Amino acid sequence: MSKVLLVTGAGRGIGAAIARAAGKAGYRVVVNYAHSKDAAEALAGEIKQHGGEAVAIQGDVGVEADIERLFKAIDDKYGRLDALVNNAGVIGPYGKVEALKAKDVEQLLSINVTGALICAREAVRRMSTARGGKGGVIVNISSAATTLGSPNEFIAYAASKGAINSMTIGLAKEVGNEGIRVNAVEPGLIETEIHEAAGPPGRLARLTPSVPLGGRGGTADEVAGPVLFLMSDAASYMTGAIIRVGGGR
Numbered sequence: 384m385s386k387v388l389l390v391t392g393a394g395r396g397i398g399a400a401i402a403r404a405a406g407k408a409g410y411r412v413v414v415n416y417a418h419s420k421d422a423a424e425a426l427a428g429e430i431k432q433h434g435g436e437a438v439a440i441q442g443d444v445g446v447e448a449d450i451e452r453l454f455k456a457i458d459d460k461y462g463r464l465d466a467l468v469n470n471a472g473v474i475g476p477y478g479k480v481e482a483l484k485a486k487d488v489e490q491l492l493s494i495n496v497t498g499a500l501i502c503a504r505e506a507v508r509r510m511s512t513a514r515g516g517k518g519g520v521i522v523n524i525s526s527a528a529t530t531l532g533s534p535n536e537f538i539a540y541a542a543s544k545g546a547i548n549s550m551t552i553g554l555a556k557e558v559g560n561e562g563i564r565v566n567a568v569e570p571g572l573i574e575t576e577i578h579e580a581a582g583p584p585g586r587l588a589r590l591t592p593s594v595p596l597g598g599r600g601g602t603a604d605e606v607a608g609p610v611l612f613l614m615s616d617a618a619s620y621m622t623g624a625i626i627r628v629g630g631g632r
């Protein structure tokens with residue numbers, strides 16, 4: 384039977400591109416969404432129309448009970464899990480640190496960090512060879528913000544992605560002997576709706592001229608490619624790696 388992949392936050396943006404590419408590559412794809420029900424169901428339908436297998440399942444990764452329900456639904460439907468892409472994320476509050484509110488930071492961290500960690504927990508419980516699993520792969524979607532820092536705009540977001548990198552390195556070491564590889568990609572400026580979610584409009588257009596590779600933003604498909612590579616056997620000796628997909632930025 385073909386491998387089962389969960390992509391969190393896959394109704395739109397980078398997650399949708401990863402789910403679509405994985406469907407084409409033969410994975411059975413769980414398209415998780417929080418709010419984008421129609422888009423997630425349409426994407427699962429599209430994957431099936433192309434001869435693949437997919438299901439859309441709701442679940443807010445900022446809520447532990449939702450994550451547990453999501454993984455239980457995967458157990459019930461497919462009875463196995465081979466790969467997790469921790470993609471769901473929000474950009475959080477815009478502005479300088481001097482204006483930050485704790486409740487906004489906590490909400491950001493609950494999705495970007497706690498959500499990714501708890502999804503990883505559930506995946507490890509199912510995939511670890513030490514727990515009777517067959518091994519597997521986790522790919523975490525980090526950000527170029529980890530090293531750029533996003534001053535004046537999104538430092539809390541950058542910090543949340545720094546945590547993702549630390550988690551990637553630590554978990555890779557923790558489960559390296561349990562058949563699980565854990566890697567991350569750091570997208571740069573990718574053309575999705577996330578840039579308009581907070582702050583003044585036109586962020587992408589303002590920043591993309593500074594991208595060394597052609598002065599352009601990347602596409603979600605250009606992130607999906609490296610993610611599919613990291614999930615594949617071609618990356619069988621890669622774990623704890625953090626791959627920049629930032630057009631040189």
Ligand code: NAP
Pocket residue numbers: 391392393394395396397398415416417418419420442443444445469470471472473474494524525526527569570571572573574575576577578580
């Ligand atoms: P996007 O277009 O805004 O999409 C965000 C996705 O995350 C949506 O599918 C959304 O689902 C999902 N999501 C948000 N909160 C969620 C929650 N609580 N539970 C489950 N899903 C949730 O953003 P994107 O650019 O594709 O971002 C995807 C990932 O790439 C994020 O981790 C982001 O930080 C990272 N990234 C993006 C860029 C970029 O330039 N675009 C650069 C670096 C890193 P619903 O619509 O269903 O709520």
